[in-house]
Amino acid sequence: MSALAATWSIAALATWGVIVRPWQLPEAIWAVTGAALLVLSGVLPAAEAWRGIAHGTDVYLFLIGMMLLAAVAREEGLFDWLAAQAATHACGSATRLFTLIYACGTVVTVFLSNDATAVVLTPAVAAVARTAKAENPLPYMLICAFIANAASFVLPISNPANLVIYGNTVPPLLQWLPCYALPSLIAIMTTYIMLRFTQHRALRQTITTDAKVRPLSFSGRIAATGTILTAVVLMGASALDQPLGLPTLVAGGTTAAIVLLLKRRAPWRILGAISWGVLPLVAGLFVLVEALDRTGLIRLLGAFMQDAVTWSASGTAWASGVALALVSNLMNNLPAGLIAGSTVQAAHSPPQVTSAVLIGVDLGPNLSVTGSLATILWLGVLRREGLQIDAGTFFKLGLVVMPPALLLALAALILAA
Numbered sequence: 001m002s003a004l005a006a007t008w009s010i011a012a013l014a015t016w017g018v019i020v021r022p023w024q025l026p027e028a029i030w031a032v033t034g035a036a037l038l039v040l041s042g043v044l045p046a047a048e049a050w051r052g053i054a055h056g057t058d059v060y061l062f063l064i065g066m067m068l069l070a071a072v073a074r075e076e077g078l079f080d081w082l083a084a085q086a087a088t089h090a091c092g093s094a095t096r097l098f099t100l101i102y103a104c105g106t107v108v109t110v111f112l113s114n115d116a117t118a119v120v121l122t123p124a125v126a127a128v129a130r131t132a133k134a135e136n137p138l139p140y141m142l143i144c145a146f147i148a149n150a151a152s153f154v155l156p157i158s159n160p161a162n163l164v165i166y167g168n169t170v171p172p173l174l175q176w177l178p179c180y181a182l183p184s185l186i187a188i189m190t191t192y193i194m195l196r197f198t199q200h201r202a203l204r205q206t207i208t209t210d211a212k213v214r215p216l217s218f219s220g221r222i223a224a225t226g227t228i229l230t231a232v233v234l235m236g237a238s239a240l241d242q243p244l245g246l247p248t249l250v251a252g253g254t255t256a257a258i259v260l261l262l263k264r265r266a267p268w269r270i271l272g273a274i275s276w277g278v279l280p281l282v283a284g285l286f287v288l289v290e291a292l293d294r295t296g297l298i299r300l301l302g303a304f305m306q307d308a309v310t311w312s313a314s315g316t317a318w319a320s321g322v323a324l325a326l327v328s329n330l331m332n333n334l335p336a337g338l339i340a341g342s343t344v345q346a347a348h349s350p351p352q353v354t355s356a357v358l359i360g361v362d363l364g365p366n367l368s369v370t371g372s373l374a375t376i377l378w379l380g381v382l383r384r385e386g387l388q389i390d391a392g393t394f395f396k397l398g399l400v401v402m403p404p405a406l407l408l409a410l411a412a413l414i415l416a417a
Helices: 003-020 027-040 044-056 057-075 078-089 094-112 113-132 136-149 160-166 173-198 218-239 245-263 268-272 278-294 296-310 312-329 335-347 351-365 373-384 389-416
Strands: none
Touching: 003 027, 003 245, 027 113, 027 218, 027 278, 027 373, 044 278, 057 078, 057 113, 057 160, 057 245, 057 268, 057 278, 078 094, 078 136, 078 218, 094 113, 094 136, 094 173, 094 218, 113 136, 113 373, 136 173, 136 296, 136 351, 136 389, 160 335, 160 389, 173 218, 173 351, 173 389, 218 245, 218 373, 278 373, 296 373, 312 335, 335 351, 351 389
């Protein structure tokens, strides 16, 4: 078998394993196995595999920082306190609770990233459902998955994939907002309407009106302050065009350290609450993309995109946005974003096409459970909370929710150009 055929075969099998999870094995096992086979078979030199792993350093640091924040917040009762607040303000209305959680998810995604929504907000929503004594918590849990992607291009920091696509040329905030504000608003509102429509029967349930709101402890207030300050730090880093990984890790680590010192606790419980398996998953995906890059895929796609733009820039934007939305569900939007980012940079694509690609990569994953890293993280949190949703059920929802949001967001982007 040629090196080209071996690379594509191994990458395809590894991607299939991540998506399907045969024998219920964790996604990370398939990504790491694929990366190891590429090196052991000789089609990818070890040095280049390490280079691929190194490309993800900022993402690893970002994820660790966010997971630290989530673990501290959970331990110090911040989620339970927020849950009681939400249940109280819902005034017994399951629909009002749905809207409150959706608004909260939008804010968290915009200012702390879609991964934070999956890791930080999902346990809080599970606590909300328990506190409100909801008979069916699934409608509320689904919010965390769908808004994590729908609101992920409001700001550059809202999704690590945004930084991957633009590389070192991320537009300043004053350029970003005019471009993405309207498409983002449309994506958020359309996703809300369609998700609410799919859950209207489940939202006929009753919820309690007698939730007791206990005062938040001092350490809980520190966890809340640390989360807010992390959002401020990320906004500042984005405005200064700086990597987000290290600031997130420092903010999360500092918050955890202060709480542990005040309570004189060892860190093992918090460290044990972190989903460490997501790190080798991401690393394996970076290696797979590095191997595909060696096959000449980026050069081929770049040349094809240049030709397409010459024929029609708006047509290329439409096609690219829709294609990346679908591809992101076939191979996860992180590797899809890495390939797409390299392609648009190699092709020197006009801003309209690059923006359409970003919307496809960010919003498209709302079609399947493995479309984005945020949704994979969300699945992991769901399992820890004792909840399950099968891929088929999510896909049926995605078929209703994602396409209208994607097409309307792309239309707003292209017609405004």
